[in-house]
Amino acid sequence: MTLAPPVPAAVDPDVVTKEAADVAGSGGLTFHVDGRSITYTSDGTSVICVEGEDSGATAVRLSRRSWDDLVGQMRTFVGLLLSGDLQFERGGFEQLADWEPLLRYLHAGIPPYDPSRADFEGRDPQASFASDADDAELAAQLRTMGYLHVTGVFGADEMAAANLEVDRLASLARPGDDRSWWVTDEDGAQALCRLVYATLRSPVLAALERDPRVRRLGTLLDPELEIAPDRMEGSPVLIKVPGRTRGLSNIPWHQDCGTGGHAMFCPAVSVGIQLTGSDSATGNLQVVPGSHGQALKYRWQDRPDVPVVTVDTAPGDVTVHIQDVMHASPEPTGAGLRRTMYVTHYPATLWDHIGPGEALNDLVRNRTEEVAGLRHGPSAGPSSEID
Numbered sequence: 001m002t003l004a005p006p007v008p009a010a011v012d013p014d015v016v017t018k019e020a021a022d023v024a025g026s027g028g029l030t031f032h033v034d035g036r037s038i039t040y041t042s043d044g045t046s047v048i049c050v051e052g053e054d055s056g057a058t059a060v061r062l063s064r065r066s067w068d069d070l071v072g073q074m075r076t077f078v079g080l081l082l083s084g085d086l087q088f089e090r091g092g093f094e095q096l097a098d099w100e101p102l103l104r105y106l107h108a109g110i111p112p113y114d115p116s117r118a119d120f121e122g123r124d125p126q127a128s129f130a131s132d133a134d135d136a137e138l139a140a141q142l143r144t145m146g147y148l149h150v151t152g153v154f155g156a157d158e159m160a161a162a163n164l165e166v167d168r169l170a171s172l173a174r175p176g177d178d179r180s181w182w183v184t185d186e187d188g189a190q191a192l193c194r195l196v197y198a199t200l201r202s203p204v205l206a207a208l209e210r211d212p213r214v215r216r217l218g219t220l221l222d223p224e225l226e227i228a229p230d231r232m233e234g235s236p237v238l239i240k241v242p243g244r245t246r247g248l249s250n251i252p253w254h255q256d257c258g259t260g261g262h263a264m265f266c267p268a269v270s271v272g273i274q275l276t277g278s279d280s281a282t283g284n285l286q287v288v289p290g291s292h293g294q295a296l297k298y299r300w301q302d303r304p305d306v307p308v309v310t311v312d313t314a315p316g317d318v319t320v321h322i323q324d325v326m327h328a329s330p331e332p333t334g335a336g337l338r339r340t341m342y343v344t345h346y347p348a349t350l351w352d353h354i355g356p357g358e359a360l361n362d363l364v365r366n367r368t369e370e371v372a373g374l375r376h377g378p379s380a381g382p383s384s385e386i387d
């Protein structure tokens, strides 16, 4: 039995040729898997995969189980490194990252993101929609762009009530309580940046989570998706801490399956209830339209041809994003303190893998500065992190 899975029939040879040229300079990549070896090399136009060979300029060691998780799109290189399940014998992370999109394509048919292949079907990536817009229109925008902005979904009184609850939960939160995330602020103090499992401690927020307006937007693409209040950190509330923080508050470009879980929960859909509204001063969301369902290339964000949309919102607006659309949460330029509650709608496969109280983010919740310090590039965000 071979280590490498069969190449999916849908793989486009022209895409492989283009990607092979990109990795030709990084040298081959060898995996040592429980005493067996497999090496991928590029001759500049095609990829050669040879089992039993150990000739890569980069070589890593991992268990068969980890290899199966990697090939099966359950875990990524970053995820395996964070958990200590992947060791380098030669080379370093950059070479590994260079190969990752091509390997995801060859192993699972997930194409590398390439802005030249984006097709917006005549739609406007900057468009926002009123909440009484037709469902089919909203679904088409979400399916095309990977995200959606709907205005005026909730009233001012509803957002005021929700903010009072966030105030209450925030006053009870403590570093290390496993119910919150913290960063170090400019003055060196601990600052709350996220409440997790928020709806389990607040009937008001639980009612918001189960509101039909949220369900409508979370199931635009698939009525079978379900919320998971008791796992995957439930419905978290993000709070953007102002200033230059250390830790996972201002998340660089990433996909929410950046450390793993793609096969488990993509394409999950996150509904972001904008409790305060958002702009560059308070902290907002940036997205790359049409990037969902694809693999990030290392340092792709440095390319001049990648479109970026900044989503500014008013209190009561809702953003919707497919979890593997590329997105970022930049440092607020002003007062910060944007608040968003995320209600994510998952495919049923999530419940096959994640039990009550479990989350892929368990790996990083109390290590946020350490994880942020890795800064391995665009896929370094925590896996189910959602802003």
Ligand SMILES: [Fe+2]
Residues within 6 Å of the ligand: 254, 255, 256, 327, 381, 384, 385, 386, 387
């Ligand atoms: Fe995210």
